[in-house]
Amino acid sequence: MTRIFVLAEHRLQKLRDATWEALEAGRKLAADLGGELNCILLTDNAAGMADELAKECPKVLVVEDPKFETFNSDSAMKALAAILSDKAPFMLVMGNSNSMMDLAPGLAVALDAALATDCFAFEVKDGRPAAFRQMYNYKVNAKVSFKGAEKIVVTLRGGAFPFSSGGGAAGAVEKIASPVADEAPRKRFLNYVEAEKGDVDIASADIIVSLGRGIGDEPDMEIFESLADAMGGVLACSRPIVDKNLLPKYHQVGTSGVEVKPKVYLALGISGAFQHVGGIKGAPLIVAVNKDAKAPIFRVAQYGIVGDLNEVVPALEEKIKDLKG
Amino acid sequence: MDIIVCVKWVPDTSEADLAIAGGAKDIKKDDLDHDINDWDRFAVEEAVQIKEKVGGKVTVVSVAPEDAEEMLRESLARGADEAFHLWDDAFEGSDGYAVATILAKFIKDRPFDLILTGTLADDDCSGQVGGMLAAMLGVPNAVLVSSIEFLDRKVKFKKELEGGLYEAVEMDLPAQLSVATGLNEPRFVSIRAVRKVASAEIPVIDCGELGLDESQVGPQGSKIQVEEVAMPPEGEGAEIIGGGAEEAAGRLAEILKEKGGIG
Numbered sequence: 001m002t003r004i005f006v007l008a009e010h011r012l013q014k015l016r017d018a019t020w021e022a023l024e025a026g027r028k029l030a031a032d033l034g035g036e037l038n039c040i041l042l043t044d045n046a047a048g049m050a051d052e053l054a055k056e057c058p059k060v061l062v063v064e065d066p067k068f069e070t071f072n073s074d075s076a077m078k079a080l081a082a083i084l085s086d087k088a089p090f091m092l093v094m095g096n097s098n099s100m101m102d103l104a105p106g107l108a109v110a111l112d113a114a115l116a117t118d119c120f121a122f123e124v125k126d127g128r129p130a131a132f133r134q135m136y137n138y139k140v141n142a143k144v145s146f147k148g149a150e151k152i153v154v155t156l157r158g159g160a161f162p163f164s165s166g167g168g169a170a171g172a173v174e175k176i177a178s179p180v181a182d183e184a185p186r187k188r189f190l191n192y193v194e195a196e197k198g199d200v201d202i203a204s205a206d207i208i209v210s211l212g213r214g215i216g217d218e219p220d221m222e223i224f225e226s227l228a229d230a231m232g233g234v235l236a237c238s239r240p241i242v243d244k245n246l247l248p249k250y251h252q253v254g255t256s257g258v259e260v261k262p263k264v265y266l267a268l269g270i271s272g273a274f275q276h277v278g279g280i281k282g283a284p285l286i287v288a289v290n291k292d293a294k295a296p297i298f299r300v301a302q303y304g305i306v307g308d309l310n311e312v313v314p315a316l317e318e319k320i321k322d323l324k325g
Numbered sequence: 326m327d328i329i330v331c332v333k334w335v336p337d338t339s340e341a342d343l344a345i346a347g348g349a350k351d352i353k354k355d356d357l358d359h360d361i362n363d364w365d366r367f368a369v370e371e372a373v374q375i376k377e378k379v380g381g382k383v384t385v386v387s388v389a390p391e392d393a394e395e396m397l398r399e400s401l402a403r404g405a406d407e408a409f410h411l412w413d414d415a416f417e418g419s420d421g422y423a424v425a426t427i428l429a430k431f432i433k434d435r436p437f438d439l440i441l442t443g444t445l446a447d448d449d450c451s452g453q454v455g456g457m458l459a460a461m462l463g464v465p466n467a468v469l470v471s472s473i474e475f476l477d478r479k480v481k482f483k484k485e486l487e488g489g490l491y492e493a494v495e496m497d498l499p500a501q502l503s504v505a506t507g508l509n510e511p512r513f514v515s516i517r518a519v520r521k522v523a524s525a526e527i528p529v530i531d532c533g534e535l536g537l538d539e540s541q542v543g544p545q546g547s548k549i550q551v552e553e554v555a556m557p558p559e560g561e562g563a564e565i566i567g568g569g570a571e572e573a574a575g576r577l578a579e580i581l582k583e584k585g586g587i588g
């Protein structure tokens with residue numbers, strides 16, 4: 001019986017969404033693999049969180065240790081390796097959050113487990129799981145097998161497993177003594193650093209003209225500014241534009257940038273990686289201009305032009321000015 | 326500060342029209358340009374900048390086929406002191422775990438304070454090698470590192486969390502950090518710099534020389550296996566506005582006006 005363990009994630013004494021999504025995926029895997037479902041909570045103070053999890057999970061294993069007030073991959077790796085070392089066959093499920101990305105690879109080595117990261121779906125055939133994930137700039141889907149491994153770690157694509165409450169009887173909460181009580185972590189959290197705020201707030205803009213790497217290495221930013229002006233909108237961008245210092249970070253749309261909820265989103269030279277699209281909320285009209293007809297952005301856009309920005313953008317500005325009269 | 330930077334040679338797929346290869350185990354790569362993985366370019370630059378500030382040595386290493394020599398040479402031109410090319414036909418088809426195994430074997434007997442890599446590679450999008458390598462070598466690690474500073478035998482860095490939030494973290498050395506794109510501005514490599522390293526020796530080291538058994542590398546040494554690749558289902562998709570740029574732009578302007586995209 002393959003046991004399913006779900007690793008809870010929390011920040012500031014609150015469970016994060018990724019926890020519930022992992023529980024959703026874990027439930028399905030437990031049903032398909034016929035194993036028991038357990039949740040693991042590493043925290044300094046389980047109050048509230050353990051009970052919240054127990055409402056949705058038959059058994060919650062809790063380790064309380066001051067080291068786990070904030071996420072610490074070094075201590076978490078050692079604690080989980082100790083807890084799970086004799087539990088094979090198992091599958092450990094966690095979000096692919098930026099924190100868990102610190103943990104999963106090292107933990108897989110410590111457990112001698114097979115690891116698939118950023119999975120968006122699973123399939124179980126003849127009692128063997130396979131994972132679906134993306135490759136090649138997120139343009140290709142791949143099915144990955146674990147070569148019959150008895151210990152498997154998977155991390156989940158954010159948003160791929162929307163949670164629905166299971167109801168049922170509350171599960172048991174079992175406390176485990178901290179396996180790392182006497183260990184000094186080699187990694188220490190100091191403080192949070194908030195995002196820098198700027199002169200525009202793209203989060204509240206209705207009309208957004210968003211620029212991606214397709215604008216080239218030395219773009220003439222003025223043509224985009226004047227297009228945005230003509231549309232009465234603001235400029236936003238994908239991550240590479242910020243990396244190149246073409247626009248400040250507070251213009252970046254995406255999971256590591258700002259969440260926007262405009263009425264209209266014009267994507268220029270943006271491929272449409274999920275970390276970018278994940279920052280576009282609500283149900284805006286998405287329009288994309290891209291020279292690659294297979295760019296993923298065209299899957300989420302309602303309208304598109306397959307063409308070169310250098311030609312389309314000036315023409316578009318002119319036509320918009322014409323229409324405005 | 327002795328820094329080892331691990332870099333990857335990847336096909337440039339961001340703008341290419343991708344096709345699935347026969348057998349559907351991978352995409353067709355023969356016609357694709359290859360280059361250093363974007364994230365790793367920032368890792369090389371960061372290592373060189375640290376060396377310029379505090380002194381030390383920068384070693385660049387890659388598990389990559391012959392063509393990748395170009396990438397290693399360019400890293401030397403960027404300011405790395407030495408480069409090593411780990412390759413053997415047996416390495417073909419290695420997953421992140423097998424690559425980390427190869428790198429760990431190479432690094433094990435070398436002194437280092439810091440290992441830098443990119444957070445993930447644009448080809449497999451896995452983000453496994455840095456953390457696995459750290460665990461194999463018994464040092465702490467972090468990914469998505471967006472600034473680095475050194476205190477006495479410790480490193481202090483900023484790590485990117487979601488939604489624009491960061492955390493400041495302190496870690497003991499030696500350590501492994503996987504960097505985020507944008508933590509520096511990779512320098513422009515001058516022709517002079519390229520010429521200077523044109524004849525620098527870049528040792529190629531194979532499986533046997535590393536002291537690895539063929540069962541530890543390639544598909545055999547891998548923990549996961551790609552069974553099948555496919556282009557994602559088309560779904561609804563966008564209505565593509567045809568015609569030349571002029572005509573399409575005109576139609577798009579009308580659509581924008583109609584849907585409130587002109588304020």
Ligand SMILES: Cc1cc2nc3c(=O)[nH]c(=O)nc-3n(C[C@H](O)[C@H](O)[C@H](O)COP(=O)(O)OP(=O)(O)OC[C@H]3O[C@@H](n4cnc5c(N)ncnc54)[C@H](O)[C@@H]3O)c2cc1C
Nearest residue numbers: 212213214238239254255256257269270271276291292309
């Ligand atoms: C942990 C993590 C967090 C991330 N967070 C974010 C985030 O918050 N926001 C974000 O945006 N990304 C984020 N990313 C990066 C993301 O995965 C993509 O790499 C990024 O979104 C790609 O940006 P892009 O579309 O501008 O560039 P590319 O993917 O390089 O796409 C450029 C596009 O431009 C097109 N193009 C090129 N030239 C032209 C031309 N002349 N005319 C028309 N089209 C052209 C190409 O066909 C291509 O589709 C994150 C990644 C990770 C791992």
